[in-house]
Structures are given as C-alpha cells and as structure tokens.
Amino acid sequence: MRRTSLVCLLFCWMVALGLAGCTQAGPEPTATPTKTPAAAAAAPTATPIPPTPTPTPELLEPTATPTLQPVGNLAPYSGLPAEDPETLKHRPIFVCINNDPVGRSAHYGLGLADLVYEYIVDGFTITRLTAMYQGNSADRIGPVRSARMPNVWMTYMYDGVLACSGGSDEVRYLLKNEVGFPYLDADIDDPRQDGTYFQSLGTDYRTRIQTSTAGVRRWLADQGLEKEWSRPGFQFGETPPPNAAGTASAIQIAYPGGNQVEWRYDAAQGGYIRFQGGQQQMDPALGGGPIVASNVIVMVAEHTLTDIVEDSLGTKGVDIALYGFGDFRIFRDGEVYEGTWRADPENPPRWLGPGEVIVQLKPGQSWIQVVRDLSEVTFQ
Numbered sequence: 543m544r545r546t547s548l549v550c551l552l553f554c555w556m557v558a559l560g561l562a563g564c565t566q567a568g569p570e571p572t573a574t575p576t577k578t579p580a581a582a583a584a585a586p587t588a589t590p591i592p593p594t595p596t597p598t599p600e601l602l603e604p605t606a607t608p609t610l611q612p613v614g615n616l617a618p619y620s621g622l623p624a625e626d627p628e629t630l631k632h633r634p635i636f637v638c639i640n641n642d643p644v645g646r647s648a649h650y651g652l653g654l655a656d657l658v659y660e661y662i663v664d665g666f667t668i669t670r671l672t673a674m675y676q677g678n679s680a681d682r683i684g685p686v687r688s689a690r691m692p693n694v695w696m697t698y699m700y701d702g703v704l705a706c707s708g709g710s711d712e713v714r715y716l717l718k719n720e721v722g723f724p725y726l727d728a729d730i731d732d733p734r735q736d737g738t739y740f741q742s743l744g745t746d747y748r749t750r751i752q753t754s755t756a757g758v759r760r761w762l763a764d765q766g767l768e769k770e771w772s773r774p775g776f777q778f779g780e781t782p783p784p785n786a787a788g789t790a791s792a793i794q795i796a797y798p799g800g801n802q803v804e805w806r807y808d809a810a811q812g813g814y815i816r817f818q819g820g821q822q823q824m825d826p827a828l829g830g831g832p833i834v835a836s837n838v839i840v841m842v843a844e845h846t847l848t849d850i851v852e853d854s855l856g857t858k859g860v861d862i863a864l865y866g867f868g869d870f871r872i873f874r875d876g877e878v879y880e881g882t883w884r885a886d887p888e889n890p891p892r893w894l895g896p897g898e899v900i901v902q903l904k905p906g907q908s909w910i911q912v913v914r915d916l917s918e919v920t921f922q
Contacts, residue, residue, distance in 0.1 A: 545571070591896050597754035617677025618775025619890075620656040624677040633724070633771050634676035636697050638706035640687040640748055641671045641801075643819060648749040651683035653825035653833050661912040662802070662845060663690045665857045667799045672696060680827060684752035685727060686740065689713050692849065692912075695864040697723050699890050701773050705758050707740075707751045710859060712850045724767045770820060774889055779902035785895060786877035790921040791794075793838055793873055795911050803911065807837050807876045813851045813906060814873065815840050836906025838873040841883055841891070845914050862912060869916060874904040878921060 613813035615627040624630050634656070639649070641660070652658060655673035663670045672693060673683065689709035697704045698721060707728040708714065718724040726732075728740045728751050735742040739757040744750045762768045793814070795803040812832075813834040816823045823833045843862050850859035864885050870891060872879040881895040894899040913919060 551864065557686070567876045568906055597895055610868045611745070616778075617656055618773070619674065620677050620907060621776070621778030621897050621903065622677055624751075629676060629679075630912070632676075632759070632768060634674050634700055634702040635755055635760070636693065636700070636704045637673050637675070637683050637753060637758075638687050638693060638704070639671040639673055639683070639687050640685045641669050641818075642748065644746070644748045645685050645687070646818060646821070646823065648685050649823065649825065650685075650752065651680040651825065651827045652823075653828040653831070654678045654680040655907060655911065657908050658835075659675055659692070659910045659912065661690075661692050661862055662797065662914070663860050664723065664852050665847070666845070666860060667857070669797050669801050674700065675701065679755045681754050681756070682752050684743075685749040686751040686753050687748075688852075689717060689725075689727075690852075691699060691850070691859055691861040691863060693717075695862070697721075699773075699885055701771060702735065703758060703762060703767070705739075705753050710850050710852050713859070724762060725785060726761050731761065774892075776890075776893070776908075777900050777902045778905045780905065781894070782875040782877055782904075783879060783902055785879065788878050789876055790873050790878040791876055793840075793919065793921045795913065795919050796800075797913075805835065805873065805909075807873075808834070809876065810835065813904070816909070828843060834907070835909045836874065836904040837908040839893070839903075839908055839910045840871040840873075840919050841912050842869040842914070842916055843912055844868075864912075871916070871919065871921075872901050872903070873921070 571791045615623050615630070617624045618632060619634070630687060639645070640745040641654070652671070652673055656677050659672045660669050670687070670690060686705065686707045689704065689706040691713060693704055694716060695817060701723060703724040704717065705726040709717065714727065717748055718727070726739060732739040732790065735751060739761045740751055740753045743752055791807040793805040796877055797803055801819055804817040806817065807813070808815050810833045811832070813836045816833045816835065824830055825833055843864060846861045846869065848859045848861050849859070852859045866885045867882055870881055870883045870893060872881070879895060879901045883891045883893055885891040893901045893903070
C-alpha cells in the first residue's frame with residue numbers, strides 16, 4: 543500500500559473516532575515567573591511576536607519541495623558527524639519522555655538526541671517530549687512514558703521507530719495495527735523490563751522506565767524490522783543566514799500548567815540553555831552539564847481536542863496537525879528568522895524563509911517547540 547493511501551486510511555479512522563473534529567483553543571496558558579539573567583534584565587521589555595494568520599493544514603498530500611539528502615557521515619537532523627555512519631542507514635529512534643515536574647527531575651539522555659519535540663497533551667494541561675536519536679547513541683534514555691497522537695504523525699514522516707510505555711486504547715491500537723512504522727511498547731513487548739529492551743529503575747511509574755538506543759535496535763533486529771532508511775534531512779550552515787528578522791538572547795514560551803519554557807542564549811556554550819518551570823535543565827548523560835540547543839524552532843500547528851480518554855480522570859487527548867504548513871520562528875546564534883514550515887507524510891519539515899529559500903540551521907541539537915499561536919511566544 544502506498545504511504546499516502548495508508549495515511550488516508552488513518553485519517554478516515556480518526557474521523558470515525560472523532561479525532562478530526564473542531565479545533566479547540568484550550569484554556570489560556572498560565573504564565574510562570576522565572577529568574578531573568580542580568581543580560582536579559584538590561585534588554586528591552588519582551589514583546590510578543592506579531593501573530594500572522596495560520597493556514598489550515600493540508601494533512602495528506604506530499605509536496606515536491608526538494609530537501610537535501612544526508613551527506614557522508616553527517617547526521618541528517620543534527621548536521622554533525624555520526625558516531626557510526628552505519629546508523630545513518632537505519633531508522634531514527636523516537637522515544638516518548640515524561641515532562642511533568644516529577645519526570646523532569648529524572649530526565650536522562652536528552653542532551654544526546656539529534657532532535658527533540660515538545661508539544662501540548664492531555665486536555666491542554668501539560669507538555670510531553672519526544673526525543674529522536676540517529677547520529678548519537680545513548681546508553682540510557684528516560685523516563686519513558688506513554689504515546690500520544692502527535693507521535694503517529696512525527697514518527698511516520700521521518701520513517702522512524704517509536705518506543706513508548708503504553709498509551710490509551712485508541713492510540714495503542716492505532717500504533718500496533720494501523721501505522722506503517724515499528725512501535726515498541728514497554729508494557730506489551732517487554733513486560734519484565736529486565737534490560738533486554740527496557741529497564742525498570744525504582745517503583746515510581748512516572749520515572750522508572752528507561753530504554754537505550756541499543757535496546758531499541760536490538761528489538762528491531764529481533765523482530766526483523768530493520769531496513770535501509772532514506773528520508774530528506776535538514777539543511778545546515780555554520781554561518782548564520784543573512785536575513786535575520788532581529789536578535790534574540792532570551793525566548794519565553796507560555797506552555798500551560800505552569801510549564802513555561804525559557805531559552806537563554808550563551809555564546810560561550812554555542813547555543814541556548816534550557817529552563818522550564820523556572821528550573822535550569824541539566825543532563826546526567828552530559829556529566830551533569832546543561833542542555834544546550836543550537837537551534838530553537840517554534841512551530842505553529844493546529845491543535846484539536848479529541849474524544850480519546852488519556853487517563854482515569856477522563857482527560858481528553860490532543861491531536862496536532864504536523865503535516866501541512868504554518869508559521870515558524872527559528873532562533874540560532876542569538877538571532878531570529880521568520881518563515882513557513884511545510885511537511886507531509888514523506889517529508890519532515892522544510893523551514894522556508896522569504897522567497898521559499900530554506901533557512902539553514904546551525905549544526906547541533908535542535909528543539910522543535912510546537913505551539914498553538916505565535917502570541918504564546920516572546921523574545922528579547
């Protein structure tokens with residue numbers, strides 16, 4: 543079955559279950575006070591990014607916009623040399639990671655990811671992370687939590703493998719039976735979690751389940767699901783593009799539930815240092831060092847409240863239109879770039895600036911911050 547036909551089937555399935563209904567704006571995000579660095583304090587008052595109309599996403603049809611294929615030993619989504627060039631021939635690994643306050647205290651391995659998505663889930667109350675690994679290995683990644691609808695779309699367009707721990711009945715059924723990529727579920731595929739594919743550390747369900755890139759690739763090999771992989775990569779350049787829309791040394795993203803994200807540019811670190819809920823985020827996998835993103839990409843996408851029940855409290859799931867097109871702001875090297883992203887089932891996002899010219903990213907880790915509207919983002 544052609545990929546577009548499969549996605550059409552999935553979309554029809556969503557309509558039948560009420561997943562493709564009307565867009566819900568959700569409750570207004572709650573701003574959380576954060577400590578402002580001296581540099582930011584001396585800067586002009588933060589101003590909202592002027593919102594522009596976000597077009598209705600075209601969910602299904604691929605476009606012909608060209609994007610560079612991976613070159614040599616450079617990882618296609620970090621632009622950095624891969625630890626082992628052979629891994630670039632295999633599916634990238636996507637891991638669902640808990641991002642509530644308890645989960646954040648136990649994050650491990652995020653700093654080794656090529657790419658990280660952050661997106662709103664569970665009735666517009668909190669965010670979740672999905673980290674993607676291809677150029678780097680990670681001996682420990684966690685804490686692993688359950689899948690959500692956005693994982694379907696992001697994993698499909700990168701042709702990856704998804705590793706999570708459970709999910710709602712609807713999402714789990716979809717991932718196990720309807721999608722065109724492998725889905726490794728800790729609850730189903732490794733209930734002992736003895737280190738074969740996952741391991742269990744402690745007893746708290748919010749933090750105990752961990753995995754590794756080797757564990758996921760072992761599962762793929764055991765199931766005979768490895769394949770020769772090819773997908774368009776991002777474009778990178780060491781020198782900042784010339785068409786910056788302004789400077790940006792601090793970025794604030796007003797995610798709901800007291801989960802505001804702040805990124806602070808540090809030239810000595812070569813990127814943006816991450817804070818959430820007023821706390822700087824460190825990674826033991828980096829020797830306890832800070833998480834530093836070479837690129838912070840704010841991506842506007844349509845959010846829909848679904849009929850999927852995600853927990854025992856009746857919280858409804860959120861679907862996000864990651865195919866189609868919409869506004870973006872890319873932050874790199876202390877500058878901000880404006881444009882429109884485009885993505886479809888066979889192409890990860892293309893970051894198109896003025897004149898449809900692709901905005902080059904800085905080699906290194908990128909964080910894609912998915913938001914409902916640009917008014918949720920300020921910078922200075």
